[in-house]
Amino acid sequence: MHDLAAGLQLILSIETLLWIAAGSILGIVLGALPGLSATMGVALMLPVSFHLPTATGVAMLLAVYAGAVAGASIPAILLGTPGNPNAIATIADGLKMAKQGRAGLALGSAALASLIGGLFSLIVLMSFAPLLARATLLFGPVEKFGLALLGLTLIASISGGQVVRGMAMAAFGILLALLGSDPYTNAPRMPFPEIFARTPLHNGIELIPALIGLFGVSQALVDLERLKAPRPAVPALRLRNLFPSAARLKRMWRVLLESSGIGTLVGMLPGAGASIAVFLAYDRARALTHTPDSGLESTGSGSVEGVMAPESANNAVTGGAMVPVLTLGIPGDAATAVVLGALMIQGVVPGNELFMHNMPLVYAIFIGMAFALVAMFAFQLIGVRLFPHILRVPLSLLIPLVLLLSLVGTFAVDGQAVTKATYNMGVALAMGLIGYAIKKAGYPLVPLVLGLILGAMLEDNYRLAVKLARGDQWVFFQSPILLGMLALIALILFLPRLKRAGILRGARP
Amino acid sequence: MAMPVRPPLALALPLSLFLFALGYIAFTLSLDVERMIGDDAGYDPGSRIVPLTVALILAVTMLWEALKARHGATASAEHGGEAGVEPAPRLLALHVALAVAFVVLFRPLGFILASTLLLYGLTLLNLRHVTHRIGMLGGLAGLAGLAVALAYATALYSLARGTIRAGFWLAREHGATLAREPNAQALCVALALALAMLLAGQALRRLIADPQRRLLIQVSVGATMAVYVVFRLLFLVQLPAGLLSW
The missing domain is CATH 1.10.287 (Helix Hairpins)
Known part of the structure; x- marks a missing residue:
């Protein structure tokens, strides 16, 4: 009880509430603008969070995240173009509703579904995270090494089915993370020491400039190609009946519950992300609404059910994705990878230690997330008349702003050390170019980020585990937990191949 | 796809x-x-x-x-296939060149001038790419617009500094301690800048006939000043003053 009160004290201030509101508005706007992703929004606000108290900063980032995921439904409904892939399944019914003159109802239902999905996943996060965190008490260096390996494998394998490319990107991220100095002796580990020794780069690549470069700068450069993309006309909004009736919502309880459950579960799986959850939820909603006597409107015909199912799922992903972040230090998706980066930079170590020794911060994050969801719902409704105007903001003005914010934001993180901050701007720019090349060549970016985040954890725990085992490499095959993880890794890597080869079905296709 | x-x-x-x-x-x-x-x-x-x-x-x-x-295998590209999406290598190269110039000039020129230069240059390039209506970057009109934007940004920065100094003076001479609080100063500066930009918007209407050029100047200067208020005045980040040392 004392911890809850302390958590409330951390989060209940005018300043925090204002930052949550600002983050939520920014998230909705970024989510609504096609081409600007939730991850980019979180990365751009990372330097701002750095200047705020930890709880306020994390709550603000979560507000951006939840807002951007929900905001993506706006162009999906009004234009038939999702703000980002999280709303791709909303198009089918959302656009039809808009064409039928029910855009207001579609937008209101989407906002309500986002709130329901978000709150559901928050309840799961609050109930499940402490238990999982307690389980990590069993984790020593061997298991932590396995955890880092599992996270990297999961992300690499789910990256659009490109396992080899995902593994390569994860390896690239780890190699970049290992530059700087040896973790146990501090001996330099940087090529061309005669050049780098005189610069702040001798410590290696810092996480914030890398994240901002990979998600902010690279996205701005990619969007340059969309400058001439045609902009569809925004339909007129009819703002009566923003929500379905209570009776209808009652009939939809199963659609909402199952969609939220799917979103939360998928969110917990590192690398899966909302774009997978929305299709699973939509498919499930289709099955439920096509059942005779269900009393529900069939999806695909411009039904509220077809909007609320994917929208509750994509916002449920936000809470689900925070479970592995807070308990294991492994992000569920790209946006939570940036949130994890923010936590680590503030000195917060996820896992049991966080839940044992910093429970007020954990409660503050939970409460902050609840506020963020309510703010997201409120601003989506308040801003409903403004959405058509937001969608008219041209990319030609936004791209320069994103670049400026990326570079100045990077500088601001180390603003008191001017030389280091200037070098960091160069790092952000260089990482932006690398991210651009990776995206354009069709390689996944998220494994690279996870490699950057988990690289040090992988090396530290591997070496510590072997040393504690007196040099015995077999120690990795003696831990039941790690063996379970290794079996899971093997399953993840080889199951799709075995399925493709028809071995599991007993016959070749 | x-x-x-x-x-x-x-x-x-x-x-x-x-x-x-x-x-x-x-x-x-x-x-x-x-x-x-x-x-x-x-x-x-x-x-x-x-x-x-x-x-x-x-x-x-x-x-x-x-x-x-x-061996000619294909790969997926994230942004391919959408209508109106086309490679813009020259535009990309110019963006990168301007961003590099920004990093290099950030300290010698200072935050205000370097940011205005970056925003003006990038927005001009983008508008030119989209509409083909605005002249070349090196064109006289483009340079004149840049000069106006830099002078405008300098004037607004001076106004911001003046407002902050007035706050400290009020605190020192009249005991109004609130006037030296960073948040209060940021709010006062934001209000002063918004008002000044509204007035300047009217003046720019008479000075520059083309609404796109006016938008270009207002956006590049306005965004610079907004970032200045947030990072310098709210978060107290030591953004380099450069040439504008007052």
């Missing part, structure tokens, strides 16, 4: 990363093996093993991908 990637990048990226991995292996082998302090028995596997293993994985996977690309 799956579509063929232009061969140079599909091949160039894995080849570059393959070479990077080879270089990393050579670099790791050139380092002394460092063991944990106090590990006299030599149980620590040392500082080489993880970087070497990971670099080997990168080398093998990238060689595989390069060979696949060489």
Whole structure:
């Protein structure tokens, strides 16, 4: 009880509430603008969070995240173009509703579904995270090494089915993370020491400039190609009946519950992300609404059910994705990878230690997330008349702003050390170019980020585990937990191949 | 959406990363093996093993991908296939060049001038790319617009500094301690700047007939000042003053 009160004290201030509101508005706007992703929004606000108290900063980032995921439904409904892939399944019914003159109802239902999905996943996060965190008490260096390996494998394998490319990107991220100095002796580990020794780069690549470069700068450069993309006309909004009736919502309880459950579960799986959850939820909603006597409107015909199912799922992903972040230090998706980066930079170590020794911060994050969801719902409704105007903001003005914010934001993180901050701007720019090349060549970016985040954890725990085992490499095959993880890794890597080869079905296709 | 990637990048990226991995292996082998302090028995596997293993994985996977690309395999590109989406290599190169110039000039010119220059230059390039109506960057009108934007930004910065100084004066001479609080100062400066920009907007209407040029100036200066208020006045980040040393 004392911890809850302390958590409330951390989060209940005018300043925090204002930052949550600002983050939520920014998230909705970024989510609504096609081409600007939730991850980019979180990365751009990372330097701002750095200047705020930890709880306020994390709550603000979560507000951006939840807002951007929900905001993506706006162009999906009004234009038939999702703000980002999280709303791709909303198009089918959302656009039809808009064409039928029910855009207001579609937008209101989407906002309500986002709130329901978000709150559901928050309840799961609050109930499940402490238990999982307690389980990590069993984790020593061997298991932590396995955890880092599992996270990297999961992300690499789910990256659009490109396992080899995902593994390569994860390896690239780890190699970049290992530059700087040896973790146990501090001996330099940087090529061309005669050049780098005189610069702040001798410590290696810092996480914030890398994240901002990979998600902010690279996205701005990619969007340059969309400058001439045609902009569809925004339909007129009819703002009566923003929500379905209570009776209808009652009939939809199963659609909402199952969609939220799917979103939360998928969110917990590192690398899966909302774009997978929305299709699973939509498919499930289709099955439920096509059942005779269900009393529900069939999806695909411009039904509220077809909007609320994917929208509750994509916002449920936000809470689900925070479970592995807070308990294991492994992000569920790209946006939570940036949130994890923010936590680590503030000195917060996820896992049991966080839940044992910093429970007020954990409660503050939970409460902050609840506020963020309510703010997201409120601003989506308040801003409903403004959405058509937001969608008219041209990319030609936004791209320069994103670049400026990326570079100045990077500088601001180390603003008191001017030389280091200037070098960091160069790092952000260089990482932006690398991210651009990776995206354009069709390689996944998220494994690279996870490699950057988990690289040090992988090396530290591997070496510590072997040393504690007196040099015995077999120690990795003696831990039941790690063996379970290794079996899971093997399953993840080889199951799709075995399925493709028809071995599991007993016959070749 | 799956579509063929232009061969140079599909091949160039894995080849570059393959070479990077080879270089990393050579670099790791050139380092002394460092063991944990106090590990006299030599149980620590040392500082080489993880970087070497990971670099080997990168080398093998990238060689595989390069060979696949060489044999004409296709890859998926994130942003392909959408109507109106077309490569803009020149625009991209100019954006990168201006961003590099921004990083280099950030300290000597200062935040206000460098940011205005970056925003004005990038927005002009984009507008020109979209409409083909605005003249070349080096054109007289473009340069005149840039000069107006820089002068305008300097004037607004001076107004901001004046407002802050007035706050300190009020606190010192009249005991209004609130006037020296950073948040209060940021609010006062934001209000003063918004008012000044509204008035300047009217003046720009008479000075510049083309609404797109006016928008270009207002956006580049307005965004610069907004970032200044947030980072310098709210978060107290030491943004370099550069030429504007007052």
